[in-house]
Structures are given as structure tokens and as C-alpha cells.
Amino acid sequence: QERIGQEPVIKYENNGIEFYYRDCDYSLSRRQKQNQKNLIDAMYMPKMIFEASLEDFDFKKGKNRPYIHNKLTSFITLYLNGENVKGLYLYGQYQKGKTYSLAAVANELTKRGVSVLIAYYPDLVREIKSRIGNNTVEEMISKLKTTEVLMLDDIGGESPSQWVRDEVLGPILQHRLLDEKPTFFSSNVSQKELMKLMILNGQQAELMKAARIDARIQSLSEEVEM
Numbered sequence: 656q657e658r659i660g661q662e663p664v665i666k667y668e669n670n671g672i673e674f675y676y677r678d679c680d681y682s683l684s685r686r687q688k689q690n691q692k693n694l695i696d697a698m699y700m701p702k703m704i705f706e707a708s709l710e711d712f713d714f715k716k717g718k719n720r721p722y723i724h725n726k727l728t729s730f731i732t733l734y735l736n737g738e739n740v741k742g743l744y745l746y747g748q749y750q751k752g753k754t755y756s757l758a759a760v761a762n763e764l765t766k767r768g769v770s771v772l773i774a775y776y777p778d779l780v781r782e783i784k785s786r787i788g789n790n791t792v793e794e795m796i797s798k799l800k801t802t803e804v805l806m807l808d809d810i811g812g813e814s815p816s817q818w819v820r821d822e823v824l825g826p827i828l829q830h831r832l833l834d835e836k837p838t839f840f841s842s843n844v845s846q847k848e849l850m851k852l853m854i855l856n857g858q859q860a861e862l863m864k865a866a867r868i869d870a871r872i873q874s875l876s877e878e879v880e881m
Contacts, residue, residue, distance in 0.1 A: 694765035696802065699778035700758075707758035717751040717881040726879065727760050734804075734837060735767055742804075742839035744846060744872060747881035753841035756881070757806045760839070764804060772802040777813040783823055784816075796823060800830040806839040811849045820853050821864055828871035838875040846878050 665672060697704055709727060714720040726743060733740040745753045761771040786792045799805060805827075813819070831838050842849060846869060853865040 694768070694770045695761055696770070696772040696774075696798075698772065698774035698782075700754075700773055700775055700808070704754070704758035704761065704773065707755050707762055709759045709763055712756070712759065713752060717747060719879055719881065723756065723879055723881065726877070727756060730837070731760065731763050731767075734764070734769075739835045740837065742806075742837045742876045744840040744842070744876040744878040745881050746842045746845050746878065749843060751881040753881055754808050757808060757839055757841055761804070761806060769803050771804045771806065772799065773806040773808060774799075776807045776810045779807070780813040780816065780819050780823075783819065792823075796827060799827045800834075800836075802836075804837045804839070805831060806841075808841045809843070810840050811842045811844045811852055815852060815855055817855055817864075820868060825864075825868055825871070828868065828875060832871055832874055840872065840876055845880070846872055 695705070709724065712720070712724050714724065723743070723745070730740055730742070745756060747753060757773060761773050764771050783792055783795055786795060828838070830836075844852065849872070850865050850869040853868055854861050
């Protein structure tokens with residue numbers, strides 16, 4: 656009887672012929688890819704992120720491509736060696752490959768057994784706000800605090816919110832900073848411009864709160880323009 660995903664094997668063992676089935680190469684490859692996908696928690700992200708690879712990195716599109724590729728590959732090596740290493744804050748115009756770059760690193764890490772949460776930040780913010788009524792906000796925040804590697808895609812693209820800034824993003828970044836958990840960001844704006852977006856009025860308290868977020872992002876990541 657044919658077994659899908661398996662192939663027959665005949666082997667001479669123990670003075671006799673043994674006949675059994677084993678997973679075929681295709682089945683093994685498919686299982687490996689599925690296990691890899693299980694390690695990526697992709698929230699509100701396009702399916703293409705599962706196909707992203709540093710081997711297909713485009714060195715011609717955008718700025719600082721060789722430098723960025725080197726930083727991404729170095730991160731993987733250093734992190735897997737147990738070193739405390741910063742993530743990257745990639746910023747630049749739309750369709751410069753920021754999301755693809757994050758996804759490529761995520762895939763390389765999951766191939767090696769590292770769990771990664773990569774989220775489209777504007778939709779993540781909407782999801783967190785929607786959870787206020789059913790008391791699951793802390794569950795989501797805890798997940799973002801503790802995942803091995805966190806990647807926030809398109810930070811700065813969300814609607815400004817004092818509550819999200821002070822009660823969600825701030826605690827997440829602070830926890831990850833103290834726990835030395837790598838964090839990556841992508842954005843259409845620089846860190847300096849992001850800080851301005853997080854100042855909701857001209858009061859001194861607002862300036863200080865935005866500055867705290869900026870300091871945490873700078874401590875967690877190296878800013879590079881794409």
C-alpha cells in the first residue's frame with residue numbers, strides 16, 4: 656500500500672531482509688519548513704516573509720546595502736554565539752526592502768531554532784487597543800516582552816497614542832533592554848523624526864516621555880538608512 660510522503664527501503668540486517676518505509680526527501684524538507692514557520696510568529700505580515708532570504712539580498716536598491724547585509728549576517732553569527740548584540744533600526748522610503756531585510760533575518764534565525772515575532776506595528780497597535788475590553792492586553796504585552804527576537808515593522812506608521820507609547824511600547828522596550836533581548840525596527844522615518852511623532856503636545860512631560868522611548872530604541876538598535 657502506497658504511503659504518501661514516504662518511500663520504501665529494503666535493507667539486509669540480522670541475517671535477513673528488512674523492509675520498511677522512511678520519509679522521502681520532499682517530506683523531510685516540507686516538515687523542516689513547517690517547523691521553521693512555527694518558530695516565526697508573523698502578525699499581520701504578508702506571506703512573502705516566509706520566502707525572504709539573505710541569499711537573495713538586493714545590493715543595488717537603496718542606500719548602504721553592503722553595510723546592512725554585513726550587519727545582518729554578523730548579527731546572526733554573534734547572537735547564535737551567545738553574545739549580546741544590538742538589532743537594527745532600518746529607515747527609508749517605501750519599498751526600499753526594509754521589511755524584506757527583517758524577514759530574511761527572521762528566516763535565518765528560525766532555521767537555527769530561534770523563535771522570532773515579527774509584527775506590522777500599525778496593525779499590532781490596533782489589535783492591542785481592541786483587547787482593552789476583554790482584558791487580554793497584558794497577555795499580548797508579555798508575549799512581545801519575552802519573545803527571543805522581536806521585529807517591529809513600520810513603527811511610526813501608526814496613529815499617535817499616549818497610552819500606547821507610555822503603557823505598551825515603553826514597558827516592552829524597557830523589559831527587552833534589561834533582559835538583553837534583540838529588537839529590530841523598520842520605519843519610514845529616522846529615530847529623530849520618530850521622536851517628534853511621539854510628542855503629542857508641547858508640554859515638558861511629553862518631551863521627556865518621548866525622549867525615554869527614543870533612548871530605549873537607540874540602546875536596542877543601530878540606526879541605518881536604506
